[in-house]
Amino acid sequence: VENTGWKLIGLSVAVALAILIFGGGVYRVEAPFLLKTDTLAQIPAAFDGYIRDVHVHVGDRVAAEAPLLKLDQRELLLEEASGVAELRRHRSDAQRAEAEGDLAKMRSARALADQAEARLQIVRYRLSHAEVDAPFEGVVVEGDLRERIGSPARQGEVLLKLARLDQLYVEGKVHERNIHLLEEGRNGEIAFASRPQEKIPMTVERIEPLAIPEEEGNVFIVRCQITGDPQEWWRPGMSGVCKIETERRSYLWMLTRRTVNFLRMKFWW
Structure with missing residues (x-):
């Protein structure tokens, strides 16, 4: 009976070793990722003025x-009214003088x-840009203006940022050992x-050739394309x-891979 027990133990060890050595599967590299987009529109103020109405908030999805x-x-x-009157006056003076x-x-x-x-064309240009529309379908990712209604905005100041959702991609950070x-x-x-x-x-769409230093070691940026359509709840970041x-x-x-590599680095000659 005692010999039978040892035989069973030996057989179990042999089977386990056989599974470890001859059994296996597809090895998968694990890495953290961020969801990103290449299309990020910055919505600036076209002229010095005051914010009158805000129709969207951060996180809102908007149509083009x-x-x-x-x-x-x-x-x-x-x-504009003053400019129109001034233009008419000067044209009238020119006609009279002629x-x-x-x-x-x-x-x-x-x-x-x-x-x-x-001057009138400048005023009308600004009027045409007083109402700001979304350049494409996307989601508002920056610019909470709810508390800024009535406050001034400087020309060129970025008021909102809009990200395009149909061009989202995965940016993975893969450790250099993998x-x-x-x-x-x-x-x-x-x-x-x-x-x-x-x-x-x-x-996987592209692997950047240059490593980036991180706290846990050097990593490579791996850009991946998501299969299928983007889902409503996805957001850049x-x-x-x-x-x-x-x-x-x-x-x-x-x-044993990581242990073997560690030992090779420590005891190589």
């Missing part, structure tokens, strides 16, 4: 050409009319930190974990 915000037009409308044969006065009046028309296992075209999956139960397929398939390896290799 949907209204985002509006700058106060009242002062510009007064300037009829009277006073060429010098006519040329002076026409020059003043040209200047008035140029980067040699990857190549473009490899498949994998991502899981968001907010919904780890959902696994979303993706494919979301994070999670990606797992990228490499080649089939034995279970023994998977379990």
Whole structure:
């Protein structure tokens, strides 16, 4: 009986070793990721003015050409009315001088009319940009203006940032010890930190050739394309974990790889 027990133990060890050595599966490289987009529109103030209306908040999804915000037009409308009156006056003076044969006065009046028309065009340009619409379908990722209604905005000041959702991609940070296992075209999956139960397929699109130093060591940026359409709850800046398939390896290799590499670095000659 005692010998039988030892035989069973030996057989179990042999089977376990056989599974470790000859059994295996596809090894997957794990790395943290961020969801990013190449298309990020910065919505600036077209002129010095005051914020009158705000139609969106951070996190809102908007359609193309949907209204985002509006700058106060009242002062510009007064300037437009004054400019129109001034332009008419100078043109009238020019016509009168031409009829009277006073060429010098006519040329002076026409020059003043040209200047008035140029100022009027600037005012009308600003009026046409007082109402700001979304340049494309996307989501507002920056610019909470709810408490700034009635406050001034300077020309060129970025009021909102809009990200395009149909061009989202995964940016993984793969440790340098694993980067040699990857190549473009490899498949994998991502899981968001907010919904780890959902696994979303993706494919490696590009591996940046230059490493970036991080606290835990050098990493390489791996850009991955998500398979399928973007989901409503996705937002640029979301994070999670990606797992990228490499080649089939034995279970023994998977379990001992990091230890073996560590020992090789310590005791190489």
